[in-house]
Each structure stands twice: as C-alpha cells, then as structure tokens.
Amino acid sequence: MEISSIEKQIKDIEDEIFNTQKNKATEHHIGKLKAKLARLRSEVEKRKSAGAKGKGFAIKKHGDATVALIGFPSIGKSTLINRFTDAKSRIGSYDFTTLDAIPGMLKYKGADIQILDLPGLISGASEGKGRGREVLSAVRNVDLILFMIDAQHKDHLDMMAEELHKAGLRLNQKKPNVVIKKSGQGGITIKSTKKLTHINEEIAKSISSEYVINAEIVIRQDVTEDELIDVFVQNRIYAPAVVLINKIDIIPEKTLQSQIKKIKRSGWKVIPISAKKYTGLNKLKEMIFSELRFIRVYMKPAGKSADMDEPLILRKGDTVEAVCRKLHREFKDKFRYATVSGPSAKHDIQKVGLDHKLEDGDVITIVIQK
Numbered sequence: 603m604e605i606s607s608i609e610k611q612i613k614d615i616e617d618e619i620f621n622t623q624k625n626k627a628t629e630h631h632i633g634k635l636k637a638k639l640a641r642l643r644s645e646v647e648k649r650k651s652a653g654a655k656g657k658g659f660a661i662k663k664h665g666d667a668t669v670a671l672i673g674f675p676s677i678g679k680s681t682l683i684n685r686f687t688d689a690k691s692r693i694g695s696y697d698f699t700t701l702d703a704i705p706g707m708l709k710y711k712g713a714d715i716q717i718l719d720l721p722g723l724i725s726g727a728s729e730g731k732g733r734g735r736e737v738l739s740a741v742r743n744v745d746l747i748l749f750m751i752d753a754q755h756k757d758h759l760d761m762m763a764e765e766l767h768k769a770g771l772r773l774n775q776k777k778p779n780v781v782i783k784k785s786g787q788g789g790i791t792i793k794s795t796k797k798l799t800h801i802n803e804e805i806a807k808s809i810s811s812e813y814v815i816n817a818e819i820v821i822r823q824d825v826t827e828d829e830l831i832d833v834f835v836q837n838r839i840y841a842p843a844v845v846l847i848n849k850i851d852i853i854p855e856k857t858l859q860s861q862i863k864k865i866k867r868s869g870w871k872v873i874p875i876s877a878k879k880y881t882g883l884n885k886l887k888e889m890i891f892s893e894l895r896f897i898r899v900y901m902k903p904a905g906k907s908a909d910m911d912e913p914l915i916l917r918k919g920d921t922v923e924a925v926c927r928k929l930h931r932e933f934k935d936k937f938r939y940a941t942v943s944g945p946s947a948k949h950d951i952q953k954v955g956l957d958h959k960l961e962d963g964d965v966i967t968i969v970i971q972k
Contacts, residue, residue: 605646605649605650608642608645609895611642612642612643612646613913614679615638615639615642616634616639618635618816619632619635619636619639619929622635622784623753628806628929629805630805630808632806632827633801633808633809633827634809634811634812636809636827636828636831637808637809637810637812637827637834638812638836639833640798640831640834641812641813641834641835644809644835644837647770647837650735656820659704661703661718661740661743662890662956663716664705664707664714664716664895665707665713665714665715665716666713666714666715666896666915667707667713667715667716667745667746667748667894667896668715668716668717668718668743668744668745668746669715669716669717669718669744669746669894670720670741670743670744670746670747670748670888671683671717671718671719671720671748671749671750672720672723672741672747672748672750672762673722673723673750673751673758673762673848674709674722674723674736674762675721675722676722676749677722677750677751677752677848678750678849679719679720679750679759679849680719681705681723681877681878682875682877682883682969683704683706683719683751683849684706684745685877685880685883686708686717686883686886686887687706687717688706688707688709689706692909693883699766701727702721703718703719703720703721703737703740704718704719705717705718705719706719708887708890709893710910711891711896711898711913712772712889712898712913712915713894713915714869714915715890715894718740719742719824720737720740720741720782721736721737721738722852723762723765724762726856729745733850735936738766738771740768741766741771741826741871742769742770742771742839742921744841745841745842746841746842746843746844746889746890746893746894746896747766747771747773747841747843747844748843748844748845748846749762749763749844749845749846750846750848751845751846751847751848752847752848752849752853753756753847753849753850753853753857753858753861754853756858756864756865759845759865759870763843770835770837770838770839771838771839771840771841772832772838772839772840772841773841773842773843774842774843774869774870776840776870777832777838777840778821778823778829778830778832778911779823780819780820780821780822780823780825780830780833781817781819781820781822782814782817782818782820782833782834783817783818783819783820784814784816784817785817785818785838786816787816787818787897788814788816788818788937789809789815789816790810790811790815790817790818790819791812791817791819792806792807792816792819792820792821793818793819793820793821794806794820794821794822794824795820795821795822796821796822796824797824797941798821798824799824800824800825800826800827801825801826801830805827806819806821806830807819809827809830809831809834810830810834812834813834813903814834814911823947836878837888842870843870844870844871844872844873844887844889844890844893845865845870845871845872845873846865846872846873846874846875847861847862847865847872847873847875848875848876849876849877849878850874850875850876850881850882850921851876851878851879851881858874859921868926871889873885873886873889878882888942894917895917895918895919896915896917896962897912897915897916897918897919897920897960897961897962897963897964898913898914898915898962898963899914899916899925899944899960899962899963899964899965899966900913900914900964900965900966901914901965901966901968902965902966902967903928903947903967903968904967904969907963914928916928916960919959920959920960921956921957921958921959921960922940922942922954922955922957922958922960922966922968923956923957924960924967925940925960925966925968926956929968932970933968933970934956936970936971937956937968937969937970937971938968938969938971939953939954939955940953940954940955940956940966940968940969941954941966941969942954942958942960942964942965942966942967943965944961944963944964944965945961945962945963945964946958946959946960946961946964948966
C-alpha cells in the first residue's frame with residue numbers, strides 16, 4: 603500500500619475519533635481506533651525513515667553519556683555549549699545559525715559527558731520541517747534531553763515536547779510494565795495484577811487485537827490506553843528531560859519566578875541560567891550528572907593504593923559485573939571475587955560476587971584467576 607493511501611486512512615481515523623463522543627458505549631471502539639492509528643503512523647514513519655536513510659547527522663557517541671540540547675532557533679544553545687564544553691559552535695543573532703549537529707565534551711566529576719548542539723527545533727519537526735526528522739532521529743539516541751527556552755515563551759516547551767511525543771519519545775516516563783507472551787493458538791487473554799482504573803480488560807483486548815492474534819497479555823500496572831498502545835508499537839524511547847530557562851539576565855525576576863512555577867506545576871525539573879553571563883551553569887552541570895544517574899567507583903589494585911583521581915563512571919544500580927565489562931572482557935571471564943569498601947559494603951572490606959550492587963564512592967578490587 604502506498605504511503606499516501608495509509609496517510610488517507612490515518613486522516614479518516616483521526617476524524618472519526620474527533621467526531622465520536624467518548625462514553626461507556628464508545629470507549630471500546632475508540633480504544634481500537636487509537637491502536638489502529640498508532641500502528642498506521644508507525645508504518646508511515648518506518649517507510650519514510652527507510653527512504654531518508656543516509657541523510658541523518660553523522661554523530662559518533664563518545665564518553666560516558668550523550669546529552670541533546672534542543673530549542674527554538676536563536677535561543678542560546680550555541681552560546682551554552684561553547685561556555686561549558688570544548689565545542690566551537692557558531693553564534694549569531696539570526697535563525698538557524700547551527701545547521702548541523704555539533705558535539706562538545708563536558709568534563710565533570712570524572713565523567714566525560716557528550717553534549718550535542720542540534721539545529722533549532724520548530725513546529726512541524728516530526729513531519730520533516732527544518733531538518734526535523736534528522737534532529738529527532740539524533741535525539742532518540744541520547745541519554746538525557748535539555749529543552750532550552752526563555753521565560754517569555756513557555757509555549758515553545760509545549761510545542762517541542764509535542765513534537766518529540768509524535769516522534770515516539772516518552773519524556774520522564776518509565777516503560778509500562780506489561781508482558782506480551784505470544785502463542786500459536788488460544789486467542790488473546792488479558793491478565794492484570796493491578797486494579798485497572800483507566801481501561802478494562804475488554805478495551806485492553808480490543809487494543810491488543812490490532813497487533814497480535816494469539817497471546818497472553820499480563821498487565822502489571824494501572825496503564826492507560828496510550829501506554830498499552832506504546833507497548834505494542836515497540837519503537838518508543840523513554841528518556842529523562844530537563845528544562846533550561848535561558849537569558850534570565852534580561853527578564854524581570856517576577857516574570858522568571860512566575861514561569862518557573864508554571865513549568866514545575868506541569869511536572870518538569872527547571873534550571874534558570876544565563877549562558878551569556880555564566881549564571882547557573884554549575885547547578886546545570888550538577889543537574890546533568892544527577893539526571894544521568896551516575897555513580898563513581900574507585901579501583902584499588904591488589905596490594906596497592908586506590909586511584910582516587912580517576913573514578914570509573916557507572917550508573918545507579920550497576921553491579922560488580924558492570925565494572926568487569928567496562929574494564930576488559932577478561933575480568934568477567936576469569937573473575938574469582940571482588941572486595942568492596944565504602945557505602946555499599948556491610949563492613950570495612952566486604953568480599954562480594956558479580957551481582958553486588960555498587961554505590962557512589964565505593965572502592966573496589968577485582969581478583970581474577972591467574
């Protein structure tokens with residue numbers, strides 16, 4: 603089927619959803635329509651992405667994590683990345699100064715954090731406007747998103763978040779706890795371990811029927827229609843995001859505080875900065891480090907002192923096995939045991955295995971077979 607035919611179906615379904623009054627009698631039908639709509643949109647996106655192959659930004663990931671800096675044109679992204687990384691991004695007072703993805707490296711608390719200055723994101727980006735598809739493709743591969751706005755244009759935040767949502771990014775959300783077990787027969791069965799208040803099992807079964815024929819669907823949280831659909835679409839990216847309010851040096855304090863309160867009420871974390879005046883940049887660095895869930899562990903070779911100058915950067919929840927993988931494959935293959943001292947240890951020097959969870963500030967020695 604041609605893309606134009608699929609897009610016609612999409613438009614028809616959108617119109618039907620819009621014109622259907624939602625009530626108990628229609629919620630089953632609307633749920634099925636929304637599932638079909640998501641499936642068709644995903645199909646169009648796959649085809650367009652295949653057609654645009656090779657046209658994206660050539661970005662090689664470096665360091666311990668990658669952060670995307672996005673915002674409307676001329677909002678101050680280039681100034682910021684030049685202030686706290688080694689990047690050299692062009693600065694101008696006109697739109698679209700940055701026409702490509704420009705990487706810079708932020709070094710903070712022993713971590714190497716790659717920051718990407720991306721071209722300005724505009725309304726219609728998810729449909730390809732203003733190199734939108736390339737920008738959104740790059741954003742899908744990062745570990746943290748920084749939205750840059752100014753206090754006089756809160757609407758920019760809503761627009762950018764909507765464009766990312768259309769592109770399959772789910773910001774500051776966790777992947778829904780739903781398990782799909784496909785089978786060869788038996789139709790679709792729905793099991794829920796939590797009370798469902800947004801949908802019922804009939805709606806869940808109707809949505810599932812757009813994607814599977816025979817399967818057991820185990821729902822382990824109180825999901826909405828959209829969250830259940832996201833599980834089936836499978837191309838969703840779940841990423842943390844923070845809002846930066848730039849140019850605070852040129853706006854009244856009252857205006858700034860009013861916008862901060864409004865944005866926080868919408869559930870966002872906010873950092874006010876002035877990239878030009880260097881204001882708030884230390885708080886921003888700390889926020890980035892925290893949102894990336896970094897922890898620092900220090901290696902201590904057997905019989906020697908710990909290297910407290912060069913920490914190994916891991917993520918919260920990482921285990922001794924993650925240390926072995928980061929150092930060299932041989933460390934896991936020949937692993938005997940490890941000793942840990944610090945916050946995660948039950949006593950001064952604890953002997954542990956590969957599954958021991960580490961914490962920030964731990965000192966670790968890996969002992970391998972010889």
